[in-house]
Every structure is written in structure tokens, then in C-alpha cells.
Amino acid sequence: MPKGSILKVELLASAALATIVSTPAFAQATNDDIVVTARRVEERLQDVPISITVLSSQQIANRNIVNAGDIGTYVPSLTSNSRFGPENTSFAIRGFTQEAQTAPSVAVYFADVSALRSQGGTQSGNGAGPGSLFDLQNIQVLKGPQGTLFGRNTTGGAILLVPQKPTSELEGYVEGSVGNYALRRLQAVINVPLADTARLRLGMDRQTRDGFLENTSGIGPKDFNNVDYIALRASLVLDLTPDLENYTIASYSKSDTNGYIPKIATCNTAPTGFSTGILAPRACAQLDRTPGFYQIENGNPLAMQKIEQWQAINTTTWLASDTFTVKNIASYGEFRTRNNTNLFGDNFTFAGAPFTYVGVYADKDSYNAAQYTFSEEVQLQGRSANDALIWQAGFFYENSDTLGIQSTLSPILLACTDIYAFQCSDPVGASIGRATGNIQNSQSAYKFESLGLYAQATYKLTDQFSVTGGIRYSKDRVEGLGQVRRILFPTPNVPVFVCANNPTISAVDASACAVTTVQKSSKPTWLIDIDYKPVDDVLLYAKYARGYRQGGVNASNVGLGSTWQPEKVDTYELGAKASFSGAVRGYFNIAAFYNDFSNQILQANGVPTPGNSPATALINAGKSRIRGVEVEASLTPVQGLTFDVGYAYLDTKLQSFNPPAFDPTRFTALIPTATVGGPLTLSPKNRVTVTGTYTLPIDSSIGKISFGATFTHTDSQIAAAPAATPIGVLPATDLLNLNLNWNSVAGGPLDFALFATNVTNEKYLAIVGGSYNSAGFESVGPGQPRMYGGRVRVRF
Incomplete structure (x- = not known):
């Protein structure tokens, strides 16, 4: 960042802090209803020294947030990466990005339990799957390292999905939605008090929608990026004694779509x-055949994506005394996915035969990824009689293993009529007298084991000063079994099986190629925080934290290394939170941060030499500097009118890149996703979201009618290294969403709503593939077009 920009950031933070402290209007809190669990206990948002964005259940509905990719639209410092479709969305916060098969830099939690693990050939699992976002109390986005109290260590942050808990009332609702692209959605929830000590809540979410990407090839489905899922959830609360509560959640979801290309x-x-020279002319011809922004050509006749997962979570809370609580959280779940796609959206032919650049097929009777995850966490929470000391301690354990061998078939530079019967030929190889294409059959199994011991305490030195200290020790182990073979076709339709890591070994049975790789890491992380409350409704804080993200293994990578070490970050943050009431009501929160990021995990693309296949690697080759400012504010200047504003300024810089040695006979270059001296990927410099909501001043017998509009501006951002593609920078976007709500129509139990997203139908890009240097063409992911619809909810 130029010195002038640094000065602007410092002046902005200093001026905001000074204004907050000196303004006498900050007398009474106006947002007591916003309760968060960012420190694993319920606290008022304004009392928590963490930069947080909270989306309430009403905001989730108003903004039509139906999948994980939608969340990033409304949180300025959060960026969604839907490279493999919205069902497989990963997240970046403050420039901390999850690359390919790495552990999440932003962990997703549902009911205090981290998302089910998964590691396959494409990004999947580890996030908010289909159907996760219905019947929620809120969504909390925590920014910065969350490595002390939470189960998994992360460098970027955490997203907490908080489901509605069973209540003591007989109540529920049925909601139906219809819209363009044949949107059909039905939600139903019922809450039943079974007895004074037992409460049950059942919910269902079923949604279908046509895809907005039109397939003009006539091969496979007619559209892509469609929606077709069902999600079921059951929650039961048992008061075993007045001081002992048992809370169980069982959830199941299944998605069956055409996938995303x-x-x-x-x-x-x-x-x-x-x-x-082989691929670029065919890409140019395909480009000419698909002039429409949402037109694509699919070359995979079996294209599809299926995701199925289930999970059971049990939380037992014992109030041992007025000042001591014991909580146990146990979880078990399974995640499975099958995916067939052409990774770069190609539909080529060579000598009249269908020809694939890089395809992905789930092997017969197998999955691209299939994993179970078990976790166990014990929390001890206590406080002194006068609340001067509040503390937590506990341990976390997670064990995850593959459900059988995962197996993926990837045809590369081949013409195949039936890949499962190995009916393929190598036309390019035949034309030059040596093999170029092959099927890479990646068979793998992964085991994850994590252990964490932690303690954190807050001590009030005075009524105004508090000091918080926390420490955690984490130990992680990843084991990957890789059985990777290449299937060559020197004669059409006559396969020859060899090990990818040693072509002299015959591999009719893939187990002949078995290699087991283990990566271990153990690190301490910590937190030091000082809070100062000059008046009741103003909080000033200064924080230093160490963040850590575990290393990993890619057992299927035989070209550019298969392991990477953990990364770490030192974060320094200054923040202020203030609430005010009177003629003008609202709150204003600001945080300024600086991150020193080392041993950074980067993805790098290997540019192949003639006759070799492209490959990617995950390497510890980066050191970065990340700094910025975040603002969250709400203002009600007059009765019925509210403005909510979120702003993030982010300045990222890759300071060094030290690539590992690679085989020059296979690759000519190793290109990282960011360039030295330039910004990190998915890190727009400025992002702002403004929501205005006006509620009509009408009698309650008519109902409650409100109009809302949300405008989001995002600066241009790096999606793939500019050195690797001429369109690696995503242009800036300006998106407008509208909603109208009429709740309690005519004073009854009927709610009606209209919604529209991307109202101006802006054509924007969401992803870039980064294949230009290796393939001679570039693929992108179009962002979602205008979506609109209406819904009716009947409450009882």
C-alpha cells in the first residue's frame, strides 16, 4: 500500500475511535437483541472484541440467501469461491484463501460442529452443503484467526450457522416459493412441546430450479448450475434434570444436479x-459457437453432480453450579459425492471423434469423495461469583477416514466413446508417433486426526478494563493412500495400465502403485486482548493473535509434490464498537488489522512440456502482508427507516515466492496464483454493502409492510495469476437486490414476500480457470443473472 493510503487507513481508524469516545449520545444500547456465540458462549454482539457480521433469519429471507455462495454477497470482507459450483463453495476472508485440497482457511460450523471433512479430485465438502441454510436463527461471520476456542484452526475466520432450537410453543410454518428459471421451493417446520421437559422441532426444505447456463452442444443436460435438493432436520431437547439438558440434531441432505461447468x-x-497448438484452435471455434454470455458447450455425455450427507450432533450441558458449566459436544456424519464434468468446459473433436482436454468421472461403483467425520469436544466454563473472572478450558478431538477407496477417472487429451469400458484412442499421439493422452485413474483414501487442548480467560481489572488471554495446542495428522495409474492407448480401445509414479510397473491392479504419505504438524496458537469501556455502550479493544492452518497431503499428485506444511499468521487488530439511541438509533463498529502471513500455502500451475499433462501443486512458498479496515454500521434516522452498511478495505501483497525444484523435462514453468509484489487472489481492495429498509407507518391490523434494497459494490480482484491468463482479473461489480415483505397480512398468520437479485441483470464473472498458458484458452464462470420470485408463508 502506498504511504498515502496507509495514512488514510490510520486516520480513518483514529478519527472513528476518537469520535466514538467523545460523542455523548452513546448512552443506551439499541441492539441488545443481537446475540452471538463467537466465544462459545452467548454474548451481546457489542460486547465481543471480534469483528463480526451477523445475518438474522429475516435478513437471510429478505436477501434470498439459499446457498453458501450467496453469503459472500452481503459480507464485505467475505469472498465466495464457487469454482466447482455453489454446492462446493469455499470462502476467503481478509485475503486468506482455501486453495484446492487444503484445509479451509475459513471454517464452517453448524450448531458448534465443524463441517464434515472431504478431499477428492475437485473441491468438495468442508462447507455449507445444500439445504444447510433453512430454519436458521442467524449466520455469524467471524473475521480473523479463530485458533483458540474453535475446533479447527483457521487463519481467515469462521462462519457459524446457528439453527433454530426447539421451543416450548406449539408452532410452525409452511412456506412456498416460485420464481424464474422454474424456481420451486417448499419449506415446512413444526415445533412440538412433547412434555414440560421435552421439545421437538422437525423441518424440511425442498428446492428445484433450472440452470442459467444454456448448453448448446446437444450433449448431456440442457442446462447447468441448476438446483435440485432435499434437506431434512430433526431437533430434540430433553431437560433430563433442571440442571442437565440434552440437545440432539439429526440432519440429512441430498442434491442431484447437472453440475457446473x-x-x-x-x-x-x-x-x-x-x-x-492443438487446443487453442478448437477453443476459438467453440467460442465462436457460443456468443451468448450464458451459453456454454458441454462435451461430457454423463455430466452430473450428486452430493449426499448426513450428520448427528449431540450437545449435553450440565449446570454444575451457578458458576460452573460442563458441556459435551459429540458428532458423527458422512459425506459422499459423485461428479462427472469437463473441468475447463471444452467440447472438442479431433479427427471427428470427441476429444477431452481434462475430464473428471466418478469411477463405477465408487465416489470422487466419500468420508466420515467423528468429533468430540468437552468444554468447561466457569466464572467467579462477581463475574470478575470468566474462563473456559477443554479439549477437541476429530477423526475422519475415507469410506472405502475413492476413485476418479480423468481422461486427458483423449477421444473416448465409453470411458468405463476404456473405449478410447489417442489421436494426437497417433498423428505424431508417440503417446500424448491418457486416463489418469486416481484412487485414494485419506485419514485425518486432530487434537486440541485450550484455555482462555477474561479478567476484569476494573469495571472498565478487561484483559483476555487464551492459548491452544493443536496436533494434526493427515495420511493419504494414493494408487495412481495411467491408462495409455497405443492402439485404439486397447488399454495399457502403468503406474503414474513409475511407468515401468504394470498396473492392471491399481494397488501395485500404492504409496502412503503422512504429514504431521503441531503448533501452539494464542490470543491476547485488552478491552476498555469508557462508557457502557462503547467498547475499545486491542488484540494480538497467532493463527495456524494445518498442512496436508494430496495422495493423487505425482507430478509436483504431494505434501505441504502448515502456515501461520500473526494478527494485530484495533477495534471499536458503539451503540447509540435517542432521536437517531443504531450502532457503529470498526476494526483495523495487520497480518504478517508466513509459510503461506499457494497453488501453482505447472506448464507442461510437449507430450506431458498439466499439473497443479500446493506448496509452502509464500510470505504475504495483509492489512485493512472493516466497518459495520446500522442507522435508524427516522421511525421506520433503517440503513445497514458494511465496508471492507483490503490491501494484500505477496512479498515472496520461492518455488520448489521441479522436473524441467515435464514442466517449463511453475506459475503461482499470485505474483510477487501483487495482491492475493479473491481480495478486492474495496467492497461495500448498503441496505435500506423502510417500514410503512400503518396500523397493525393491516400487517407490517416493508421495502428493502441492497447495493453491493466490489472492486476488481485477482482470480488467477495475471501471468497465466489475459483475463485473470475479475472486473468490478455493482449488484442490486430488492425485496418487499408484507408480514401478518390483515393481522393474520400469513406472510407474503417478493424478491429479486441482480435486478439490473449485470453480466459479471465469478471465477477464472487459469488454463491459458498450458492450454491456449481460458475458461470462466459467469455470475448469476437476474433471479426473482415470490413466497408465501403460513404460520401457526
Whole structure:
């Protein structure tokens, strides 16, 4: 960041802090109803020294947030990465991005339990799957390292999905939605008090919607990026004694869609390399055939994506005394996915036969990814009689293993008529007299084991000063079994099986290629925080935290290394939170942060030499500096009118890149996703969200009618290294969403709503593939077009 920009950031933070402290209007809190669990206990948002964005259940509905990818639209410092579709969304906060098969830099938690693990050939699992976002109390986005109190260590932050808990009332609702792209959604929830000591809540969410990407090839489905899922949830609370509560949640979801493929957006009209000379002309021809922004060509006749998962969570809370609580959280779940796609959206032919650049097929009777996850956490929470000391301690254990061998078939530079019967040929290889194409059959199994011991305490030195200290020791182990073989076709339809890591070994049975790799890491993380409350409704804080993200293994990578070490970050943060009431009501929160990021995990693309396949690697080769400012504010200047504002300024810089050695006979270059001296990926410099809501001043016998509009501006951002593609920078976007709500129509139990997202139908890009240097063409993911609809809810 230029010195002038640094000064602006410092002046903004200093001025805001000074204004908050000196303004006498901050007398009474006005947002007591916003309760968060950012420190694993219920606290008022304004009392927590963490930068947090909270989306209430009403805001989730108003903004039509139906999948994980939608969350990023409304949280300025949060960016969604839907490279493999919204069902497989990963997240970036403050420039901390999850690359490929790495552990999440932003962990997702449902009911205090981290998302089910998964590691396959494409990004999947580890997040908010289909159907996770119905019947929620709120969504909390925590920014910065969360490595002390939470189960998994993360460098970027955490997203907490808080489900509605069973109540003592007989109540529920049925809600139906319809909209364009044949949207149909039905939600139903019933809450039943079984007895004075037992409460049950049952819920269902079923949604279908046509895809907005039109397939013009006539091969496979007619559209892509469609929605088709069902989600079921049952929650039961038992008061075993007045001081002992048992809370169980069982959930199941299944999604069966056509999947998501990108669109070819540009091609090299003067290719020079071997692969680019073959692929680029075909990409140019496909580009000419798909002039529409939402037009794509699918070349995979079996294209589809299926995701199925279930999970059981049991939380037992014992109030041992007025000042001591014991909580146990146990969870078990399973995640499975099958995916067939062409990774770069190609539909090529060679010598009249269908020809694939890089395809992905789930092997017969197998899954691309299938994993179970068990976790156990014990929390001890206590406080002194006068609340001067509040403390927590406990341990976390997680064990995850593959449900059988995962197996993926990836045809590369091949023409296949039936991949499962190995009916393939190598037309390019035949034309030059040596093999170029193959099927890479990646069979893998992964075991994850994590252990964490932690303690954290807050001590009030005075009524105004508090000091918080926390420490955690984490130990992680990842074991990957890889059985990777290549299937060659020197003669059409006559396969030859060899090990990928040693072509001299015959691999009719893939177990002949078995290699087991283990990565272990153990690190302490900590937190030191000082809070000062000059008046009741103003909180000033200064915090230093160490963050850590575990290393990992890619057992299927035989080209550029299969392990990476953990990364760490030192975070320094200054923040202020204030609430005010009177003629003008609202709150204003600000945080300024600086991150020193080392041993950074980066993804790098290997540019192949003639006759070799492209490959990617995850490497510890980066050191970065990340700094910025975040603002969250709400203002009600007059009765019925409220403005909610979120703003994030982010300045990221990759300071060094030290690539590992690689085989020059296989690769000509190793290109990281960011360039030295430039910003990190998915890190827009400025992002702002403004929501205005006006509630009509009408009699309650008519109901409650409100109009809302949300405008989000996002600066341009790096999606793939500019050195690797001419369109690696996503242009800036300006998105407008509208909603109208009429609750309690005519004073009855009927709610009616209209909603529209991307009202101006802006055509924008969401992802970039980064294949230009290796393939001679680039693929992108178009963002969602205008979506609109209406819904009716009947409450009882």
C-alpha cells in the first residue's frame, strides 16, 4: 500500500475511535437483541472484541440467501469461491484463501460442529452443503484467526450457522416459493412441546430450479448450475434434570444436479506450444459457437453432480453450579459425492471423434469423495461469583477416514466413446508417433486426526478494563493412500495400465502403485486482548493473535509434490464498537488489522512440456502482508427507516515466492496464483454493502409492510495469476437486490414476500480457470443473472 493510503487507513481508524469516545449520545444500547456465540458462549454482539457480521433469519429471507455462495454477497470482507459450483463453495476472508485440497482457511460450523471433512479430485465438502441454510436463527461471520476456542484452526475466520432450537410453543410454518428459471421451493417446520421437559422441532426444505447456463452442444443436460435438493432436520431437547439438558440434531441432505461447468471466454489466436497448438484452435471455434454470455458447450455425455450427507450432533450441558458449566459436544456424519464434468468446459473433436482436454468421472461403483467425520469436544466454563473472572478450558478431538477407496477417472487429451469400458484412442499421439493422452485413474483414501487442548480467560481489572488471554495446542495428522495409474492407448480401445509414479510397473491392479504419505504438524496458537469501556455502550479493544492452518497431503499428485506444511499468521487488530439511541438509533463498529502471513500455502500451475499433462501443486512458498479496515454500521434516522452498511478495505501483497525444484523435462514453468509484489487472489481492495429498509407507518391490523434494497459494490480482484491468463482479473461489480415483505397480512398468520437479485441483470464473472498458458484458452464462470420470485408463508 502506498504511504498515502496507509495514512488514510490510520486516520480513518483514529478519527472513528476518537469520535466514538467523545460523542455523548452513546448512552443506551439499541441492539441488545443481537446475540452471538463467537466465544462459545452467548454474548451481546457489542460486547465481543471480534469483528463480526451477523445475518438474522429475516435478513437471510429478505436477501434470498439459499446457498453458501450467496453469503459472500452481503459480507464485505467475505469472498465466495464457487469454482466447482455453489454446492462446493469455499470462502476467503481478509485475503486468506482455501486453495484446492487444503484445509479451509475459513471454517464452517453448524450448531458448534465443524463441517464434515472431504478431499477428492475437485473441491468438495468442508462447507455449507445444500439445504444447510433453512430454519436458521442467524449466520455469524467471524473475521480473523479463530485458533483458540474453535475446533479447527483457521487463519481467515469462521462462519457459524446457528439453527433454530426447539421451543416450548406449539408452532410452525409452511412456506412456498416460485420464481424464474422454474424456481420451486417448499419449506415446512413444526415445533412440538412433547412434555414440560421435552421439545421437538422437525423441518424440511425442498428446492428445484433450472440452470442459467444454456448448453448448446446437444450433449448431456440442457442446462447447468441448476438446483435440485432435499434437506431434512430433526431437533430434540430433553431437560433430563433442571440442571442437565440434552440437545440432539439429526440432519440429512441430498442434491442431484447437472453440475457446473465453466464457459470458454478467450483463446490464443497465435499458439506456439504443443498443447496450445492443438487446443487453442478448437477453443476459438467453440467460442465462436457460443456468443451468448450464458451459453456454454458441454462435451461430457454423463455430466452430473450428486452430493449426499448426513450428520448427528449431540450437545449435553450440565449446570454444575451457578458458576460452573460442563458441556459435551459429540458428532458423527458422512459425506459422499459423485461428479462427472469437463473441468475447463471444452467440447472438442479431433479427427471427428470427441476429444477431452481434462475430464473428471466418478469411477463405477465408487465416489470422487466419500468420508466420515467423528468429533468430540468437552468444554468447561466457569466464572467467579462477581463475574470478575470468566474462563473456559477443554479439549477437541476429530477423526475422519475415507469410506472405502475413492476413485476418479480423468481422461486427458483423449477421444473416448465409453470411458468405463476404456473405449478410447489417442489421436494426437497417433498423428505424431508417440503417446500424448491418457486416463489418469486416481484412487485414494485419506485419514485425518486432530487434537486440541485450550484455555482462555477474561479478567476484569476494573469495571472498565478487561484483559483476555487464551492459548491452544493443536496436533494434526493427515495420511493419504494414493494408487495412481495411467491408462495409455497405443492402439485404439486397447488399454495399457502403468503406474503414474513409475511407468515401468504394470498396473492392471491399481494397488501395485500404492504409496502412503503422512504429514504431521503441531503448533501452539494464542490470543491476547485488552478491552476498555469508557462508557457502557462503547467498547475499545486491542488484540494480538497467532493463527495456524494445518498442512496436508494430496495422495493423487505425482507430478509436483504431494505434501505441504502448515502456515501461520500473526494478527494485530484495533477495534471499536458503539451503540447509540435517542432521536437517531443504531450502532457503529470498526476494526483495523495487520497480518504478517508466513509459510503461506499457494497453488501453482505447472506448464507442461510437449507430450506431458498439466499439473497443479500446493506448496509452502509464500510470505504475504495483509492489512485493512472493516466497518459495520446500522442507522435508524427516522421511525421506520433503517440503513445497514458494511465496508471492507483490503490491501494484500505477496512479498515472496520461492518455488520448489521441479522436473524441467515435464514442466517449463511453475506459475503461482499470485505474483510477487501483487495482491492475493479473491481480495478486492474495496467492497461495500448498503441496505435500506423502510417500514410503512400503518396500523397493525393491516400487517407490517416493508421495502428493502441492497447495493453491493466490489472492486476488481485477482482470480488467477495475471501471468497465466489475459483475463485473470475479475472486473468490478455493482449488484442490486430488492425485496418487499408484507408480514401478518390483515393481522393474520400469513406472510407474503417478493424478491429479486441482480435486478439490473449485470453480466459479471465469478471465477477464472487459469488454463491459458498450458492450454491456449481460458475458461470462466459467469455470475448469476437476474433471479426473482415470490413466497408465501403460513404460520401457526
